[in-house]
Amino acid sequence: MTVEIKDNNGTAIAVLSGDIDLSNSSEVRDALVKAIAEGKNVIADMSKVGYIDSSCIAGFVMAFQEAKKKNSRFALASVTQKSMRVLQLARLDKVFTIHNSVDDGIE
Amino acid sequence: MGNLDIISNGVDHLALIAEMNYKFTKTRDIKKVLQKGLELVAAHLDAEAASVFLQNDDKSELICRACAGPIDIEGLSIPANEKSIIGETVSKRVSKLVRDVTKDPDFDVNVDKKTGFVTRSILCAPLQFENDCIGAIEVINKRAGNGLFNEQDKKLLEALGSSAALAIINARMAKELIGKEVMRKELELAAEIQRGLLPENLPDDFPVHGINVPAKTVSGDFFDTGKLEDGRVWFNLGDVSGKGMNAALLMAKTSSLFRCLAKTIHSPSKLLAVINNELCETNSKGMFVTMVGGFFDPATGNVCFANAGHEPPLYFDSETKTFIDFPAEAPPLGIARDIAGSDGYPEEEINLNDGSFYIFTDGLTEARTNNKELEEKGVRKLISNISKFPANEQPKTLLDILNSTKTKLHDDVTFLVVNHHKKLLSMKISAKAENLKKIRTEIKKTAKKCTSCEKTINDIVLAVDEACQNIIRHAYKEYRDGNNIIVEVSQNGDNIIVYLTDFAPSVELDKIVPRDFDDIRAGGLGTSFIREIMDKVEFIKPPKNAGNLLKMVKKVKK
Numbered sequence: 001m002t003v004e005i006k007d008n009n010g011t012a013i014a015v016l017s018g019d020i021d022l023s024n025s026s027e028v029r030d031a032l033v034k035a036i037a038e039g040k041n042v043i044a045d046m047s048k049v050g051y052i053d054s055s056c057i058a059g060f061v062m063a064f065q066e067a068k069k070k071n072s073r074f075a076l077a078s079v080t081q082k083s084m085r086v087l088q089l090a091r092l093d094k095v096f097t098i099h100n101s102v103d104d105g106i107e
Numbered sequence: 108m109g110n111l112d113i114i115s116n117g118v119d120h121l122a123l124i125a126e127m128n129y130k131f132t133k134t135r136d137i138k139k140v141l142q143k144g145l146e147l148v149a150a151h152l153d154a155e156a157a158s159v160f161l162q163n164d165d166k167s168e169l170i171c172r173a174c175a176g177p178i179d180i181e182g183l184s185i186p187a188n189e190k191s192i193i194g195e196t197v198s199k200r201v202s203k204l205v206r207d208v209t210k211d212p213d214f215d216v217n218v219d220k221k222t223g224f225v226t227r228s229i230l231c232a233p234l235q236f237e238n239d240c241i242g243a244i245e246v247i248n249k250r251a252g253n254g255l256f257n258e259q260d261k262k263l264l265e266a267l268g269s270s271a272a273l274a275i276i277n278a279r280m281a282k283e284l285i286g287k288e289v290m291r292k293e294l295e296l297a298a299e300i301q302r303g304l305l306p307e308n309l310p311d312d313f314p315v316h317g318i319n320v321p322a323k324t325v326s327g328d329f330f331d332t333g334k335l336e337d338g339r340v341w342f343n344l345g346d347v348s349g350k351g352m353n354a355a356l357l358m359a360k361t362s363s364l365f366r367c368l369a370k371t372i373h374s375p376s377k378l379l380a381v382i383n384n385e386l387c388e389t390n391s392k393g394m395f396v397t398m399v400g401g402f403f404d405p406a407t408g409n410v411c412f413a414n415a416g417h418e419p420p421l422y423f424d425s426e427t428k429t430f431i432d433f434p435a436e437a438p439p440l441g442i443a444r445d446i447a448g449s450d451g452y453p454e455e456e457i458n459l460n461d462g463s464f465y466i467f468t469d470g471l472t473e474a475r476t477n478n479k480e481l482e483e484k485g486v487r488k489l490i491s492n493i494s495k496f497p498a499n500e501q502p503k504t505l506l507d508i509l510n511s512t513k514t515k516l517h518d519d520v521t522f523l524v525v526n527h528h529k530k531l532l533s534m535k536i537s538a539k540a541e542n543l544k545k546i547r548t549e550i551k552k553t554a555k556k557c558t559s560c561e562k563t564i565n566d567i568v569l570a571v572d573e574a575c576q577n578i579i580r581h582a583y584k585e586y587r588d589g590n591n592i593i594v595e596v597s598q599n600g601d602n603i604i605v606y607l608t609d610f611a612p613s614v615e616l617d618k619i620v621p622r623d624f625d626d627i628r629a630g631g632l633g634t635s636f637i638r639e640i641m642d643k644v645e646f647i648k649p650p651k652n653a654g655n656l657l658k659m660v661k662k663v664k665k
Contacts, residue, residue, distance in 0.1 A: 019547075021540065021543045021547075021576075022580070023539075023540035053569065054573055054636060055576065057632060086636075089639055089640070090632055090635075
C-alpha cells in the first residue's frame with residue numbers, strides 16, 4: 001500500500017494504491033489529516049485501491065470531520081465498484097462527496 | 108548303623124535335596140525334572156523302583172506321572188481313596204512306611220498282578236506344600252542291607268516330596284498365567300481385527316463420521332460407511348445382542364454382509380431384508396442384531412434408510428433447533444426369515460437441509476452422569492451441543508463432552524452422524540494485522556469454490572477480515588507471540604460456514620452490539636458489516652482451551 005500526496009492547483013490529491021487494511025490504514029488517515037491541517041482541500045484518488053475495510057473507512061470519516069472543522073473539502077474520486085460496496089455498507093456513499101474522476105473533483 | 112554312617116548319610120541326603128531343588132528351580136519342564144529326580148532318589152535310597160502319582164483335575168484319581176525301575180507304570184491310575192497306600196498317604200497327608208506289604212491290608216495287589224512286579228516294602232510320602240497336597244512319591248523294595256526302608260529314608264523322601272510339590276505348583280501357576288496371557292493376546296488381536304472393520308481415515312469432508320467405544324476389549328456394536336460409484340454414500344450402525352466374542356463375530360458377519368451387498372442393493376428396505384434372511388440361515392444361538400442402514404445422496408441432501416428394531420435415529424435441524432425421531436417399525440435382524448413382510452423393512456426419507464442425521468446405540472442413552480442415565484433427553488442435549496461442529500469433529504467432540512462431564516459408560520457406545528458439511532479451509536495464523544492480507548487471499552480462494560458471484564466473494568472476504576480485526580483489536584488487545592486465530596471454512600449445501608477460533612479471554616456478548624447506521628462514528632463499523640453481509644452470526648461454545656468461537660453463515664448461489 002502506498003499514499004502519495006500531489007498538489008494540483010492548491011488541491012491535495014492523495015493517490016492511494018493497494019490494499020488498505022488494519023495494518024496500514026493509520027498511514028492513510030495520518031496523511032489525509034495532515035494535508036487537511038495544512039488548510040488544503042483533499043481528494044483521495046481511489047482508482048488503484050484493491051481493498052478497503054472499516055479501519056480505512058474510519059480514516060476517511062476522520063478526514064471528513066477534520067475538513068468540516070477547517071471549512072475545507074474532503075472528497076473521494078474514481079472509487080471502484082468494490083470499494084463503493086464498502087462505502088454503501090457503511091451508509092457513507094451518500095455522506096461523502098464522491099467524484100467520478102480526480103479531474104471532476106478539481107472543477 | 109553307626110553314628111558316623113548317620114552323619115555321612117545326612118550329608119549325602121542334604122546334597123541330594125540341594126541338587127533336586129536346584130534342578131526344580133532351573134527348569135519349567137517339571138516332568139523331566141521329576142523323572143530325573145526320581146532316578147536320583149531311587150539310586151540314593153537303593154530302591155528297586157520309584158514313582159510319582161499326581162491327582163487328576165477333579166481329584167478322583169491318582170495317576171502315575173513319572174516312574175523309575177524295571178516296570179513302566181506311567182499313566183497308571185488308581186482311585187483316590189484310602190484303600191491304597193498312595194491314596195491313604197494323599198488323603199491323610201502323612202508318610203507311610205510299610206516294611207512288609209503282605210502284612211498291610213491297604214496294599215493293592217492288583218498292580219503287581221498286572222505288572223508281574225513283586226512288591227515287598229514301600230515308603231510313600233505326600234507331595235505337599237503348606238496346605239496343598241497334590242499327590243505322592245513312593246519308593247519300593249530297598250535292595251541293600253536288610254531290605255527295609257528306615258526313618259531317615261522317610262525324612263528324606265518327605266523333604267523331596269515337599270520341594271517337588273512346590274515346584275509342580277509353581278509350574279502349574281506359570282502355565283495358567285501363560286494361558287491367561289495367550290487368551291488376553293487373542294482377545295486383543297480380535298479387538299484389533301474388529302477395529303479394522305470400522306471405517307478408518309475417512310476424509311474430513313466425508314458426509315458420514317462415527318465413533319465406537321467398546322465397554323470390553325471386543326464390542327458387539329459397529330458402524331460402517333462407504334461410497335458407491337455414483338457418488339452416493341451408504342452407512343449403517345448396529346448393535347448385536349450380547350457381548351464378548353460371540354457378539355463380536357456376529358458383528359463382523361453382519362457388517363461384512365452389509366458392506367458387500369450395499370454395492371448392488373441400493374434400497375435400504377431390500378438390503379436389510381436380504382441381510383436378515385442370510386443371518387437367519389446360519390444364526391442359531393438366539394442372537395439378533397438391531398440396525399439402521401441407509402444411503403445418503405450428497406447431490407440432493409437426501410437420506411434414505413430403514414430401521415430394524417434399533418433405537419430411534421434422530422434428525423436435528425440446527426436452524427430451528429428441532430428434532431425428528433424415527434422409531435423402528437420392524438423387528439431386529441436374525442430372528443426369523445422374511446420377518447418384515449414381503450415389502451421388506453419400511454423405508455424413511457429425509458432431506459438434511461441445514462440439519463444432521465444421528466444414529467447411536469443404547470450405550471449412549473444408558474450412559475450415566477451424576478448417577479442418572481442420559482436417556483433420550485440427555486442425548487438430544489448432547490447432539491444440540493455438538494451439531495455446531497463439522498461432521499468429522501462431532502464424534503470426537505461428543506467423546507470429549509462425555510469425558511469432561513465424567514459420564515460413565517456401562518455398555519459399548521457407538522455414534523454416527525450424517526451431514527454434508529464439507530471442510531474447505533483450515534488455517535492457524537498469528538493474530539496480527541500484517542496477516543490479514545494472507546487470510547483474505549485464502550478466504551477468497553475458498554469462496555470461489557462455492558460461488559462465482561464476485562460481489563458475494565468480496566463480501567465474505569470483508570466480513571471475515573472484519574471479524575479477524577475484532578479478534579486482533581478487541582479480543583487479544585495487543586499482539587503477543589502465540590496469539591493465534593484458527594480460520595475454518597466449510598460448506599453445507601448452499602451455505603458457506605466460517606468458524607473463527609481465538610484463544611483470548613471470552614468476550615462479553617452484550618458488549619458487541621451492531622452499530623446504529625445513522626451514527627457515523629467509526630467504532631463498531633466492522634461488526635455492522637459482518638451482520639449485514641452474513642446471514643447468521645453467532646458466538647458458539649468454543650472447544651476446550653479456546654477462548655471464543657464465532658460462527659458465520661452465508662447462503663450462496665452457485
